Amino acid sequence: MRYSAFEILKQGLSGNKGWKPVWREPEPKAEYDVIIVGGGGHGLSTAYYLSKVYGMRNIAVLEKGWLGSGNIGRNTTIIRSNYMMPGNQPFYEFSLKLWEGLEQDFNYNAMVSQRSILNLFHSDPQRDAFVRRANAMILSGADAELADEAQLRRELPFLDFDNARFPIKGGLYQRRGGTVRHDAVAWGYARGADSHGVDIIQNCEVTGFDIENGVCTGVQSSKGRIRAKKVAVCVAGSSSRVMSLAGMRLPIESHVLQAFVTEGLKPTLPGVITFGAGHFYVSQSDKGGLVFGGDIDGYNTYAQRGNLPVVEDVAEGGMAIMPMIGRTRLLRSWGGVMDMSMDGSPFIDKTHIEGLYFNGGWCYGGFKATPASGYCYAHLLANDTPHPVATEMRLDRFKRGHIIDEKGQGNQPNLH
Numbered sequence: 001m002r003y004s005a006f007e008i009l010k011q012g013l014s015g016n017k018g019w020k021p022v023w024r025e026p027e028p029k030a031e032y033d034v035i036i037v038g039g040g041g042h043g044l045s046t047a048y049y050l051s052k053v054y055g056m057r058n059i060a061v062l063e064k065g066w067l068g069s070g071n072i073g074r075n076t077t078i079i080r081s082n083y084m085m086p087g088n089q090p091f092y093e094f095s096l097k098l099w100e101g102l103e104q105d106f107n108y109n110a111m112v113s114q115r116s117i118l119n120l121f122h123s124d125p126q127r128d129a130f131v132r133r134a135n136a137m138i139l140s141g142a143d144a145e146l147a148d149e150a151q152l153r154r155e156l157p158f159l160d161f162d163n164a165r166f167p168i169k170g171g172l173y174q175r176r177g178g179t180v181r182h183d184a185v186a187w188g189y190a191r192g193a194d195s196h197g198v199d200i201i202q203n204c205e206v207t208g209f210d211i212e213n214g215v216c217t218g219v220q221s222s223k224g225r226i227r228a229k230k231v232a233v234c235v236a237g238s239s240s241r242v243m244s245l246a247g248m249r250l251p252i253e254s255h256v257l258q259a260f261v262t263e264g265l266k267p268t269l270p271g272v273i274t275f276g277a278g279h280f281y282v283s284q285s286d287k288g289g290l291v292f293g294g295d296i297d298g299y300n301t302y303a304q305r306g307n308l309p310v311v312e313d314v315a316e317g318g319m320a321i322m323p324m325i326g327r328t329r330l331l332r333s334w335g336g337v338m339d340m341s342m343d344g345s346p347f348i349d350k351t352h353i354e355g356l357y358f359n360g361g362w363c364y365g366g367f368k369a370t371p372a373s374g375y376c377y378a379h380l381l382a383n384d385t386p387h388p389v390a391t392e393m394r395l396d397r398f399k400r401g402h403i404i405d406e407k408g409q410g411n412q413p414n415l416h
């Protein structure tokens, strides 16, 4: 069923009785060409592109909970491609381009809103670093724009320009950045994949891999054994636990990241704003709530909830740039488990076990990557070679000394 203005009219006139379920609820078959482990954004987009672009049909997505229960439904919805490193920038720009055509492509309203992202800077050296980043972005085809203090005073008068401990000197804009309704992305990809015949199986936890003579031949799951020619893992915060079932130890740690939403306010923030002298970023949802977050909690955990010191730290960051939010009531907060890699960059790669593939290490930036991650993972699964924009996202890059250290923090997963 295609969604269109005509369909809304037709259904409206017939009592809205003809809408079909957005995806089927099939039982698993005995064997698939590809099993995707994890029905988050990346797993579902992989299934969608595998079926749509690479013509494969005999695919299952196995999800231990329900679609949207992981980070795809927990993130702060920001998309951007303001990356600098050669191994990252073309990939994230490819992703942003896919976002720009996504809703027409999968015929679903994901509320893609290119309302801009602004990274504030507070010192001359920080401005120089942002100019360097902007130049790298422009050179690889992305948009970037430097704003001085006078421009920001005109555009964003509510920021604290006059009394701040870290005065705002300007900012780096990416106008094509913005926000997307996160769970609609999961639903849109699920619907698209299902319409191409992909079996999406919820409440089906993968509990082991069948590996014979170095070849992965299928999975063990809470719904029984299922054979597969290829098994593609993308379970985000559960990466280390799931890959340990295949005897693999990953260069990834799991940490919790919290997000916060306030009561609804009148439209105030035109786009996404990030603080440059602490970790705080904020946007305003279409319902009016301020959606914001900051640092990970900083200790290893698999719990989907955080602790109060980070709440205080994030609130301080917010107050440092926008004192007016001090009177706003916080409605909700939650946490998601992040797959923090050692250099802050992801993996889309084969493993040493034939037929077993891995996608993970997205840290807290994997939502914006959802379309490109799925596309490139599908390319790898279909061709057994990396997609041209994902050639550096290899598991052996630490052994080779080719890390993609976007922040220049070294091998410190808690700092990326």
Ligand SMILES: Cc1cc2nc3c(=O)[nH]c(=O)nc-3n(C[C@H](O)[C@H](O)[C@H](O)COP(=O)(O)OP(=O)(O)OC[C@H]3O[C@@H](n4cnc5c(N)ncnc54)[C@H](O)[C@@H]3O)c2cc1C
Pocket (backbone or CB within 6 Å): 037, 038, 039, 040, 041, 042, 043, 062, 063, 064, 065, 066, 068, 069, 070, 071, 072, 073, 074, 075, 076, 077, 078, 079, 204, 205, 206, 207, 234, 235, 236, 237, 238, 242, 257, 258, 259, 293, 334, 335, 336, 337, 338, 362, 363, 364, 365, 366, 367, 368, 369
């Ligand atoms: C608070 C917060 C804010 C964030 N903000 C942003 C942001 O603004 N911009 C951005 O780009 N990124 C952001 N991120 C990061 C982004 O959400 C993640 O990097 C991305 O969603 C991870 O990929 P995913 O969608 O596939 O993960 P998930 O949705 O977590 O999918 C993984 C799935 O695997 C399933 N699974 C686990 N184990 C098994 C098993 N054994 N068998 C079967 N299934 C299994 C899980 O149930 C889960 O549904 C944020 C994350 C959080 C938590």
